Amino acid sequence: MREINVSDITSNIKEMCIEAAHFLSGDMSRAFNAAVENESSELGKKVLSQLKDNLKIAGEEMIPICQDTGMAVVFMEIGQDLHFTGGNLEEAINEGVRQGYKEGYLRKSVVSDPIERINTKDNTPAVIHYNIVLGEKVKITVAPKGFGSENMSRIFMLKPADGIEGVKNAVLTAVRDAGPNACPPMVVGVGIGGTFEKCAILAKKALTRPVDMPSDIPYVKELECELLDRINSMGIGPGGLGGKITAMAINIETYATHIAGLPVAVNICCHVNRHAVREL
Amino acid sequence: MDKHINVPFSKEEAKKLKIGEYVYLSGTIYTARDAAHKRMDEALNNEEELPFNIEGNIIYYMGPSPAREGRPIGSAGPTTASRMDKYTPRLLDMGMIGMVGKGKRTDAVKDAVIRNGAVYFAAVGGAGALLSKAIISSEVIAYDDLGTEAIRKLEIKDFPVIVVMDSEGNDLYKAVTAGMQKRI
Numbered sequence: 001m002r003e004i005n006v007s008d009i010t011s012n013i014k015e016m017c018i019e020a021a022h023f024l025s026g027d028m029s030r031a032f033n034a035a036v037e038n039e040s041s042e043l044g045k046k047v048l049s050q051l052k053d054n055l056k057i058a059g060e061e062m063i064p065i066c067q068d069t070g071m072a073v074v075f076m077e078i079g080q081d082l083h084f085t086g087g088n089l090e091e092a093i094n095e096g097v098r099q100g101y102k103e104g105y106l107r108k109s110v111v112s113d114p115i116e117r118i119n120t121k122d123n124t125p126a127v128i129h130y131n132i133v134l135g136e137k138v139k140i141t142v143a144p145k146g147f148g149s150e151n152m153s154r155i156f157m158l159k160p161a162d163g164i165e166g167v168k169n170a171v172l173t174a175v176r177d178a179g180p181n182a183c184p185p186m187v188v189g190v191g192i193g194g195t196f197e198k199c200a201i202l203a204k205k206a207l208t209r210p211v212d213m214p215s216d217i218p219y220v221k222e223l224e225c226e227l228l229d230r231i232n233s234m235g236i237g238p239g240g241l242g243g244k245i246t247a248m249a250i251n252i253e254t255y256a257t258h259i260a261g262l263p264v265a266v267n268i269c270c271h272v273n274r275h276a277v278r279e280l
Numbered sequence: 281m282d283k284h285i286n287v288p289f290s291k292e293e294a295k296k297l298k299i300g301e302y303v304y305l306s307g308t309i310y311t312a313r314d315a316a317h318k319r320m321d322e323a324l325n326n327e328e329e330l331p332f333n334i335e336g337n338i339i340y341y342m343g344p345s346p347a348r349e350g351r352p353i354g355s356a357g358p359t360t361a362s363r364m365d366k367y368t369p370r371l372l373d374m375g376m377i378g379m380v381g382k383g384k385r386t387d388a389v390k391d392a393v394i395r396n397g398a399v400y401f402a403a404v405g406g407a408g409a410l411l412s413k414a415i416i417s418s419e420v421i422a423y424d425d426l427g428t429e430a431i432r433k434l435e436i437k438d439f440p441v442i443v444v445m446d447s448e449g450n451d452l453y454k455a456v457t458a459g460m461q462k463r464i
Contacts, residue, residue, distance in 0.1 A: 043300065043302075043442065046302070047404050050404045050407050050410055050440070051404065051406060051407055051410075053407075053410050054404075054406070054407040054408070054409050054410035054411075055409075057409040057410055057413065058355075058409040061409070062348070063345075063348075063351075063354060063355050063408070063409035063412055064345045064354065064355040064408060064409065065355070065406065065408065065409060066355060066357055066405075066406045066407075066408045067342065067343065067344050067345045067354065067355035067356055067357050067359075067408040067428075068343075068357075068359065068408075069345055069355075105345060105346045105347070105348050105354055106345055106346075107343065107344070107345040107346065107354070107355075107428050108427065108428065109343075109428070117315070119426075119427050121427065148359060148360045148382070148383075148405060151360065176457075179383070179384060179453060179457070180382060180383045180384060180402070180405075180444075180453050181360045181362065181382065181383035181384060183382070183405035183406040234457060235456055235457050236456070236457055237456065239382075239402065239404050239405065239442075240382075240383070240402075240453050240456070241300075241402070241442060241444075241452060241453075241456060242452075242455075242456030242457075243456075270405065270406050271406055272406055
């Protein structure tokens with residue numbers, strides 16, 4: 001059995017929070033450059049050019065790409081033959097977030113209670129999803145989520161009779177309603193199946209899949225292509241100011257579900273779609 | 281065509297602005313987002329003064345990231361305006377001339393914009409590093425305990441915005457998706 005000290009988790013999460021707030025991941029960078037090439041509306045091009053300059057300034061001067069540096073969402077895929085030593089894993093993750101948001105000059109956007117709303121002043125706690133897998137490694141994904149786009153996300157509990165057309169309508173409705181609020185050009189994460197909470201997690205997880213890697217399920221891949229075309233014919237465009245690049249990508253994840261149900265979750269993300277991934 | 285205007289500005293100035301126009305703002309603006317709006321609304325309910333003179337002024341819906349040493353402010357892009365919609369008509373009726381944010385507004389806000397001859401600008405969402413470069417200075421003037429949500433007085437120079445709702449209530453976001461704005 002392999003051992004890893006939780007202090008290594010803390011230091012990696014700290015670095016990943018800072019990295020994700022200042023630099024696009026490789027896949028998002030390629031998608032963004034393609035958007036710049038393909039947009040044709042005048043205001044749309046102007047918005048993309050501002051966003052391009054913004055990315056350059058962010059990286060060179062270490063100013064966060066967006067002032068909303070998000071609530072830290074952390075996916076932990078933990079090999080079952082790995083043993084954590086040196087303390088509480090969950091505390092170690094939150095300590096990484098705490099240090100990253102402080103040392104990286106990132107905004108503290110978390111309140112301790114949804115009604116009382118007192119800022120925790122260190123951006124903790126993170127939202128953590130654990131998954132036990134085979135092996136003796138841990139794969140960490142840090143995906144800090146801003147709420148301009150999070151607020152525009154939706155869950156639809158469809159009926160089996162609604163079928164794939166129902167799924168398409170759900171996704172297009174969520175994107176249309178999000179419009180300019182979600183800082184387009186956006187990335188759309190979709191979860192289909194499972195239960196109420198499972199499909200929401202699938203949608204979130206879908207956003208962390210490289211945007212240039214389509215689903216390996218043939219009908220899902222086709223659905224991703226069709227929906228991206230239809231989203232980009234809505235005319236919302238960069239910044240919602242008109243154009244053909246409303247979304248840069250749509251990633252769909254599926255899971256088994258109940259005979260009576262067809263849950264669909266649509267997690268909208270902005271053009272930054274922060275995610276940093278490391279395997280230890 | 282791009283325009284340059286100084287803030288605060290008059291209703292006559294506001295009337296000249298039309299949706300789709302790209303405008304560079306210079307002068308003084310104030311930041312406020314969710315929590316500050318709630319407090320200002322409570323202050324007005326208690327017949328107290330607002331922390332700054334709203335007449336002719338602009339509120340920027342923004343909560344910055346912390347400034348690094350030697351800089352006036354951190355990343356400083358717009359937040360979604362619709363969360364302030366509940367409080368906005370009252371501020372417009374008190375003479376607020378404009379707002380900078382991003383995203384759609386309610387009909388109640390639109391009606392108040394028309395009623396008062398105001399204007400709603402969008403700054404590019406997600407361009408907080410770039411926009412911070414147009415901010416010369418930043419000073420917390422109220423509600424310091426709210427951290428990033430405190431009210432800040434900003435001096436800005438050539439801060440880039442787009443008119444998304446003009447004083448007649450024309451809405452650029454609706455126009456582009458309705459396919460009516462072919463010139464854009």
